[in-house]
Amino acid sequence: MAEHNVCVELVRERQKCTFEVQELIHLIDGGITATEERREVENVVCTDPRIKDVVPEEYLSHKERYENAIRKNCILQEILKKYTEKRTWDNFRPSNKYRISSGVVKDISPFMLHTGMFIPTLVNQSDDEQKAKWVPKAMSMEIIGTYAQTELGHGSFIRGLETTATYDPNTEEFVLNTPNLTSYKWWPGGLAHTANHCIVVAQLYSKGQHYGVHPFFVQIRDIETHVPLPGIKVGEIGPKLGFQTANNGFLGFENFRIPRRNMLMKNAQVLKDGTYIKSKNDKLTYGTMVFVRVIILFDLAFELSRAATIAVRYSAVRHQSQLKANEPELQIIDYVTQQHKLFIGVSTSHVFRVVGLWLWNTYVKVNADIGKGNMDQLPELHALACCLKAVCSRDAAARVEEFRLACGGHGFMTSSNLPIINGIVSASITYEGEFSVLMLQTARFLMKAWNGVLARKTLTPTVSYLSKFSNSDRVQWANTTAGIISGFQAAAAGKTKEAYAAIQSYLKPGTDYEDAWNSASVQLVSASEAHCRAILCEISWSEMQRLSKTVSPNLGKVLLELAELYLTYWSLEKRGDLLMYTTISTADIAKLQARYEELLALIRPNAVGIVDGFDIRDEILNSTLGAYDGRVYERLMEEAKKSPLNAEPVNESFHKYIKPLMLKAKL
Numbered sequence: 001m002a003e004h005n006v007c008v009e010l011v012r013e014r015q016k017c018t019f020e021v022q023e024l025i026h027l028i029d030g031g032i033t034a035t036e037e038r039r040e041v042e043n044v045v046c047t048d049p050r051i052k053d054v055v056p057e058e059y060l061s062h063k064e065r066y067e068n069a070i071r072k073n074c075i076l077q078e079i080l081k082k083y084t085e086k087r088t089w090d091n092f093r094p095s096n097k098y099r100i101s102s103g104v105v106k107d108i109s110p111f112m113l114h115t116g117m118f119i120p121t122l123v124n125q126s127d128d129e130q131k132a133k134w135v136p137k138a139m140s141m142e143i144i145g146t147y148a149q150t151e152l153g154h155g156s157f158i159r160g161l162e163t164t165a166t167y168d169p170n171t172e173e174f175v176l177n178t179p180n181l182t183s184y185k186w187w188p189g190g191l192a193h194t195a196n197h198c199i200v201v202a203q204l205y206s207k208g209q210h211y212g213v214h215p216f217f218v219q220i221r222d223i224e225t226h227v228p229l230p231g232i233k234v235g236e237i238g239p240k241l242g243f244q245t246a247n248n249g250f251l252g253f254e255n256f257r258i259p260r261r262n263m264l265m266k267n268a269q270v271l272k273d274g275t276y277i278k279s280k281n282d283k284l285t286y287g288t289m290v291f292v293r294v295i296i297l298f299d300l301a302f303e304l305s306r307a308a309t310i311a312v313r314y315s316a317v318r319h320q321s322q323l324k325a326n327e328p329e330l331q332i333i334d335y336v337t338q339q340h341k342l343f344i345g346v347s348t349s350h351v352f353r354v355v356g357l358w359l360w361n362t363y364v365k366v367n368a369d370i371g372k373g374n375m376d377q378l379p380e381l382h383a384l385a386c387c388l389k390a391v392c393s394r395d396a397a398a399r400v401e402e403f404r405l406a407c408g409g410h411g412f413m414t415s416s417n418l419p420i421i422n423g424i425v426s427a428s429i430t431y432e433g434e435f436s437v438l439m440l441q442t443a444r445f446l447m448k449a450w451n452g453v454l455a456r457k458t459l460t461p462t463v464s465y466l467s468k469f470s471n472s473d474r475v476q477w478a479n480t481t482a483g484i485i486s487g488f489q490a491a492a493a494g495k496t497k498e499a500y501a502a503i504q505s506y507l508k509p510g511t512d513y514e515d516a517w518n519s520a521s522v523q524l525v526s527a528s529e530a531h532c533r534a535i536l537c538e539i540s541w542s543e544m545q546r547l548s549k550t551v552s553p554n555l556g557k558v559l560l561e562l563a564e565l566y567l568t569y570w571s572l573e574k575r576g577d578l579l580m581y582t583t584i585s586t587a588d589i590a591k592l593q594a595r596y597e598e599l600l601a602l603i604r605p606n607a608v609g610i611v612d613g614f615d616i617r618d619e620i621l622n623s624t625l626g627a628y629d630g631r632v633y634e635r636l637m638e639e640a641k642k643s644p645l646n647a648e649p650v651n652e653s654f655h656k657y658i659k660p661l662m663l664k665a666k667l
């Protein structure tokens with residue numbers, strides 16, 4: 001970016017920066033080559049003239065917006081394919097594909113479920129022969145798919161799904177049916193008019209027996225004409241709070257037949273005569289959801305980095321109010337309340353990225369063990385993925401909303417892109433497992449772990465701290481990062497113990513365990529949250545410490561400041577818990593508050609440099625407020641002028657309605 005076009009505030013901010021921004025960019029990307037490759041492909045995509053919209057997408061009708069999203073995403077696929085053929089991008093991460101898609105359409109790609117869930121399910125749930133047949137076609141986009149699990153009547157409770165797949169040994173086919181209105185598939189992204197195939201999760205019946213939900217590979221449209229196949233009822237579910245271009249659909253089946261080998265058979269099988277071969281673990285059917293819950297953390301870190309870049313740059317450009325009489329109006333970033341709104345969001349993006357990588361590595365290891373037949377660590381991975389997906393999505397939505405508020409009125413403009421990012425992030429609290437539902441899954445694991453504590457068993461690594469803090473009432477507090485982490489673990493242990501005790505207290509004679517569980521469930525969710533916060537604090541601190549040793553001292557210092565800010569912010573937010581479960585005093589809290597304010601001041605000079613370190617191109621930011629040059633007001637006006645209402649000085653509604661109204665008023 002040519003520095004001469006940059007507004008004076010951002011030039012000054014960049015001069016103040018105490019570390020090398022390029023070094024931070026390489027750290028986030030995973031190396032210099034990775035940065036170069038990402039930039040190369042972003043450059044090719046974002047400078048393609050076919051990608052640029054003449055009319056901003058938010059002015060298009062619902063239908064036009066979808067068609068435009070498809071057109072541009074097809075160009076993106078074409079470019080990516082061409083480049084992948086040309087060279088091997090060893091360092092080009094899958095997450096970069098997602099990142100680039102934000103430079104193509106502002107909202108969600110209708111192909112997201114193809115990449116995010118259809119392909120992963122084919123890879124993880126098909127046997128070798130099925131994989132060889134389907135995966136190359138899906139990878140090359142010869143076929144386009146989605147993941148159809150949720151129904152009108154059931155989303156969370158997968159065992160309650162109603163779509164049936166009944167095996168007919170005479171023809172060696174499954175017959176798919178949608179028995180009720182509530183059994184219609186409802187929500188899958190790209191299902192409405194994009195996909196010609198999908199993974200359908202349905203209740204399996206064979207030889208008159210019911211075997212629970214299983215995944216099936218189903219073609220729903222003709223490959224040539226795209227017309228829905230006979231027996232398929234498919235359409236779009238309509239506008240939503242966000243995800244306008246995701247093309248979410250509904251789907252019903254009427255005696256729709258698929259070959260026997262279209263059941264994904266890596267885990268369970270149905271033989272030609274209808275004999276059912278059970279999976280080693282029936283929860284492996286839920287494997288794609290675990291995978292997606294893990295990668296959602298990267299997505300949240302990225303969306304937070306976009307919102308942070310917009311709000312921090314804008315806050316450096318924007319001047320408002322005088323702190324002292326006769327002095328110039330302050331850059332709003334110099335108000336400490338503004339720093340309080342901004343910097344925790346910046347640091348949270350780093351925390352989610354490093355914890356996301358840790359979770360990804362855990363996932364890879366556990367998955368490799370599962371491949372060798374060892375399922376021992378699956379419950380721990382499931383419990384981790386559930387609470388991290390739930391808490392991080394909720395936190396990310398709160399942070400994006402705070403960034404929007406930090407931009408005042410202009411943050412409410414669609415052209416700021418904060419409302420669209422808000423919609424994208426809010427959706428993630430619900431999809432891939434609703435917040436409370438996932439938190440209660442982790443709580444199940446915690447209750448079992450507490451049984452282990454009582455039985456003096458050795459606990460699995462992520463809950464081993466429960467044993468350490470099981471006996472003491474209030475844990476000794478220390479105003480250090482190690483002390484904070486111990487404090488969070490003590491709070492998690494205390495809450496787990498209390499939730500466990502609450503269940504026991506509700507378990508009066510004649511009360512079922514499930515009812516006692518329900519009565520204690522507010523406490524169970526609270527225990528899950530505390531456990532998750534302990535993990536976020538412990539892992540982010542150890543990872544940021546490790547990373548800080550791999551970079552220059554100046555950058556290392558900034559990374560540690562961001563990590564400490566995260567710990568200190570959450571200690572202050574959760575001071576009530578710390579007062580209950582540790583010996584923290586009011587004097588200790590005052591010290592934490594003082595350190596927090598000190599950290600805000602330390603981060604302040606580097607704030608613009610830190611968000612520059614996310615290295616998000618203007619085309620991917622899509623924001624009038626966040627562009628690299630800081631020409632906020634010019635861009636707001638340029639975008640306003642694009643409103644179709646500004647194409648004519650007098651709108652015809654004046655003559656049709658307003659004038660008659662005014663004339664009637666005169667009478």
Ligand SMILES: CCCCCCCC/C=C\CCCCCCCCCC(=O)SCCNC(=O)CCNC(=O)[C@H](O)C(C)(C)COP(=O)(O)OP(=O)(O)OC[C@H]1O[C@@H](n2cnc3c(N)ncnc32)[C@H](O)[C@@H]1OP(=O)(O)O
Pocket residue numbers: 093094095098112113115116117147149150155156157158159189283286287289290292295296298299360378379382430431432433434437441444445
């Ligand atoms: C290098 C990185 C690459 C990065 C690439 C980045 C690219 C980014 C690109 C794209 C991003 C992808 C974005 C994708 C967008 C997705 C859009 C949304 C899609 C969807 O929403 S699909 C639908 C998702 N639906 C759900 O999530 C439903 C939620 N419900 C459930 O999961 C379950 O029903 C339940 C867990 C709530 C309950 O199940 P149930 O069978 O009733 O089980 P229980 O009786 O409660 O428990 C039984 C037992 O099983 C354990 N268990 C449950 N689930 C699992 C599991 N998944 N794995 C392992 N174990 C499980 C449970 O804990 C119980 O154990 P216990 O009895 O206690 O021992």
Ligand SMILES: Cc1cc2nc3c(=O)[nH]c(=O)nc-3n(C[C@H](O)[C@H](O)[C@H](O)COP(=O)(O)OP(=O)(O)OC[C@H]3O[C@@H](n4cnc5c(N)ncnc54)[C@H](O)[C@@H]3O)c2cc1C
Pocket residue numbers: 113147148149150153154155156157186187188189243248427430431432433434435436437440
């Ligand atoms: C933008 C978006 C995209 C989506 N994409 C897809 C897709 O591609 N494919 C697909 O299959 N699905 C998709 N979904 C569906 C999504 O996975 C479900 O909406 C989600 O799993 C929640 O299920 P539900 O809607 O049935 O909510 P419900 O389960 O009905 O939740 C409603 C309320 O009930 C509460 N509740 C439910 N069960 C319990 C319980 N056991 N204990 C306590 N409280 C409970 C919840 O906490 C919540 O407050 C998408 C959803 C959205 C919003």
